[in-house]
Amino acid sequence: MLLHPGSTEFPPPPALYPQEGPLVLEVGFGDGRFTSQIAQQHPEWNILGVERSAGSVSRALRRFRREGLRNVRVYHGEATFALRNLVAPGRLYRVYVNFPDPWPKAKHEEHRLLQRAFFRRLSTRLQDSGALWLTTDHLEYWQFAQNEAQASGLFAVETPPPPESHLRTKYALKWKTQGRSFYHAVFSKIGQDPTPWPPLERYPMPxxxxxxxxxxxxxxxxxxxxxxxxxxxxxxxxxxxxxxxxxxxxxxxxxxxxxxxxxxxxxxxxxxxxxxxxxxxxxxxxxxxxxxxxxxxxxxxxxxxxxxxx
Ligand SMILES: C[S@@+](CC[C@H](N)C(=O)[O-])C[C@H]1O[C@@H](n2cnc3c(N)ncnc32)[C@H](O)[C@@H]1O
Missing domain, CATH: 3.30.310 (TATA-Binding Protein)
Incomplete structure (x- = not known):
């Protein structure tokens, strides 16, 4: 099911997700092969995939339909919009972010997803001990994200080696052929931002x-x-x-x-x-x-x- 901003309701109706069960968000799924892999490994999960590129969304949708996946919902747009408007407070079990755009220039750092404000907001949507799993080839972004999460005071950070299954995404395979190194971090929620983060206000049709x-x-x-x-x-x-x-x-x-x-x-x-x-x-x-x-x-x-x- 493809979700548009206008088809969203808050709190999200239970029927939005096909079953009771852990809600998992994947940000920037690209061609969707990782989404498909976790959807098949965990049929009991409800997976919300978010992607801002229209081309990637249409390619991934074809894949999900071809594979008959029933536990994936797709939002075409911004990750923070989806988190805010499609996820009820305390509902998220896990978030996957594989190879996020690194915005390597210092003056573009503000475009990075994994920064303090995002971690604060994420804490309102994650369940207790829910976690975000990051895999990247970008050492500097990996360190940046850890510093930002720690500065929020709401996440504990561990850095185990990347799970093998995260190194089979389109970008992982691309970077592998270039001999790049891979970094992984698990950000587990240990506290919650007291500031509520209500969904975007909607108005009757003006x-x-x-x-x-x-x-x-x-x-x-x-x-x-x-x-x-x-x-x-x-x-x-x-x-x-x-x-x-x-x-x-x-x-x-x-x-x-x-x-x-x-x-x-x-x-x-x-x-x-x-x-x-x-x-x-x-x-x-x-x-x-x-x-x-x-x-x-x-x-x-x-x-x-x-x-x-x-
Ligand atoms: C480098 S690609 C990685 C794709 C895929 N995860 C992989 O490993 O092959 C990053 C993807 O994240 C998407 N993206 C980046 N920032 C996003 C955001 N704030 N919300 C939704 N999608 C985002 C981009 O459109 C792009 O498809």
């Missing part, structure tokens, strides 16, 4: 009912809407066959980037202006801000608002 005549839009200048925690950019407009418009909008907020459509379409009472359901977007603060901006812009073009809901 919309307005407007009346008047829609403008003929020959040229649309890109609009940037800033809101607390992100930006929404309305980039393009397209006329619909029924005489309305779609506005292609890029909304970027914490751990979530969505390309979605806002619409202004004729309805029995005037024009419905709001978020289109196309692509099953998640209705967030950023979406609300974008709809609010669009209604204001249409008002400036001469339409009147009869009713608004946002």
């Amino acid at each position: 919309h307005a009912l407007m009346q008047g005549t829609l403008p003929q839009i020959a040229v649309f200048e890109k609009a940037v809407v800033r809101f607390e925690g992100g930006t929404a950019v309305l980039t393009e407009v397209a006329r619909t066959l029924e005489g309305g418009y779609y506005f292609l909008t890029h909304v970027s907020e914490e751990d979530l980037v969505q390309d979605l459509l806002l619409e202004a379409r004729p309805s029995s009472h005037g024009f419905y202006v709001g978020l289109s359901r196309f692509g099953a977007p998640l209705s967030t603060l950023g979406v609300k801000a974008a709809v609010e901006w669009l209604v204001g812009w249409l008002e400036a073009q001469g339409l009147q608002t009869l009713q608004r809901s946002y």
Whole structure:
């Protein structure tokens, strides 16, 4: 099952995962061969695989379907979004991170996944004594992650040799042929961050009912809407066959980037202006801000608002 931001609920409904049993997260599964290996070895596990690359997600999904795996759920997007929104507090048994992007330049360190803030958040989702297992070829990132986990005060760190099964991923095999060394660390939860980490707030579909005549839009200048925690950019407009418009909008907020459509379409009472359901977007603060901006812009073009809901 492939999960989109808009198909997530919180707390995650029990039916999201196919069975009672340990919940295991794999971050950055790449071509999915490790996911498939653990899913077959542990049919009693519920495995949530998270991957931000669309190409990898589609290749891995083909593999999971071909192999008939029933205990894997896939989220296409950011690991922290999935952790925050698809995992109930205290529910995770284990996390696997194999060969994470190392971001080797000092000025890019902030992009690394395994840093203090992440460990603090992870502690809210792991069960007592749950653990994250890291395998990498990058000595400096391996040491960095250990320092960050220790600085959080919430994890005990051990560094046994990497299990053989972790050295058969696509990247492990690639680095093996180059003669690289491999490093492993197990981060076991020993405490929990007292700050709750609630899921991203969702909003009812923001919309307005407007009346008047829609403008003929020959040229649309890109609009940037800033809101607390992100930006929404309305980039393009397209006329619909029924005489309305779609506005292609890029909304970027914490751990979530969505390309979605806002619409202004004729309805029995005037024009419905709001978020289109196309692509099953998640209705967030950023979406609300974008709809609010669009209604204001249409008002400036001469339409009147009869009713608004946002
Ligand atoms: C170097 S590859 C390793 C892939 C696989 N684990 C392997 O060992 O073959 C790192 C993968 O992690 C994914 N990734 C990196 N950061 C991520 C994040 N924050 N959330 C989800 N996926 C991420 C990348 O898209 C990439 O596919």
